[in-house]
Amino acid sequence: MEPSPDFYACLNIPRSASPDDIRHAFRKIARRFHPDVNADPRAADEFKLISTAHETLTDVARRAEYDTRLAALDTPFAIESIYSRKYLRAMPNPQVVYCLLNIKTIARSKRISPPLNLCMVIDRSTSMQGVRLDRVKSAARQIIDRLDKGDFFSIVAFSDRAEVILPSQTCENKMSIMSKVNAIQANGGTEILEGLMAGLLELQQNISSKSVNHLTLLTDGRTYGDEDDCLLLGVLAESDGIVISGLGIGDEWNDTFLDQLTATTGGESFYVQSIDAVEDLMIQQVRGIGGTSAQRMRLQITCDADVNLRSAFRIHPEAIPLLVEDQPLRIGSIPRIGTTSILLEFVVKTGTDSLQNIARVTATGDILNIGTIDEKVITDLALPISSISKAEPPPLAILQAMDKLTLYRLQEKAWAALETGKVREATQHLEMLASRLLTTGERDLAQTAVEAAHRLGESNQIPSDAKKRIKYGTRAIISKI
């Protein structure tokens, strides 16, 4: 039996709790998650878990054995929760509460960078010919130059088919590896599935729960017909602890697809607007990967009865939208320095108790420098109910996050309206976005949004580069906080 999750946290009791306390706590929590009262599909699992915790802790011998094992462990990471309000109001109508979860890994043992297991999957279709491929190759050379002795590195180039340019290996002979990079030539179409599959196979050669396993996909084009298979590969990669990130170069690539693919693993996609930026972006990314302290981080949010998780967004370190229908939420890697922040939006109908339980959050992740997998931390979200109607200002951290997130949401609304042919609505959303961007001081992006709105009004369509600029621009504002 795994020592994790912490049974005391499951029952929300201190480790010194008496048998009576344990029984009392169990009854209280069982009422929240019993499948008869809670329709959340995850409630049954929560109920099973608290039953196991209850059985273990009420059996004297088993509890003693469990306590011994628990004492040898530290908390792998901590979750801090900040709410948009101090109280919920006692009222029959639904109300909204935002919760910012800050996840921090707790430094254990010495602070060493974990070994890397990286694969670069490079699009070498004809459109990459010239300066694009040259810059990407230059970035690859610089990355190779920075790798440490224990790091594994591989390169796959793909067009209609994939070719393993550099099988997964440590980079002792950097000169000979670089000459292989230099030999990459552009030719053919863009079949992302081929490249992805070959890249994941290379990563599998040296995969370990103590190393950061990361695939970077660079593309400037669209793949046709194999998107679903790519997404399936993404799901498999995530369960192996591999994060996929994507860099889209120019304006032809499919941002929706790249977002979906990277999201399956908790990774993010980037827009390389000017090819001049690609080297810095790639090097910065590898540096970020080196600072990872936990990976395969997932959040399971089990809502209480009459509570609904309306939206979720990762705010830090890079902004990515999370799909609430698709639990657990895949967060990907957690950096050693700084905080990983997730913003959750709940709609709550208050009950009759003075304390309103909102949800149970179970975070699961692999801790890199000790190589433990599936470490779990449980946090309950709850707020007191009050009849005081005087509202207090929300915490600055939430306001700032929501302020920026609102910009991103506005542009999402514009594209959604455009897709269903509601041009007027899309134009209005872009105009509102522009005026909000101005007040945020984002003049260039506001200008882009105004121009896009004009173009939309005149010709019923907008250039794809404007869409990408607005989408990735508003996303970048979020992680700037």
Next chain:
Amino acid sequence: MIICPNCKHEEFDGTLFCSECGVRLWNEALGDDTANIGRDVGQTDRIGTANLEHEYPAPPSGQIFIRIHGVGTSMVLTGKAEYVLGRKDPRTTSIPDVDFGPFGGQQMGVSRHHARLQHGTDGVSIVDLSSTNGTLVNGKIIAPNEPRRVRNGDDIRLGKLAFCLYFAEKK
């Protein structure tokens, strides 16, 4: 329920930003986007807690509220008979009473001294100060340097920057 003061979209109690138009439904400014006079007005708080579902309430007499479209920030003008509306220019020392610079005034064509609001005993009027892009009241351009009487709730445009004026009208 909260009604968004900007677009009238309905939101659940506790919502911080309108999901439809992005306007802040909370009155506390973050401190970086308020104009250089006055303070933020608690308009959404008012609506949220008192459940006022009608039009924006008129402020106490002697005060003028300016609510910029699409921003959700209000300014209150009080204590003077005249207010110059414009945009602060870092190169000159003269500062208008209401600075639209932080709201994109320059891009939207607000002049440094664009218009003047006059709050007299008989009501409120606006005078265009020969601005580059003109002043519009309820969509109609007004002649420069001629006071034009305005009503509570009137829509004003300085160039492309639009806002509403609210004040208590004399019976």
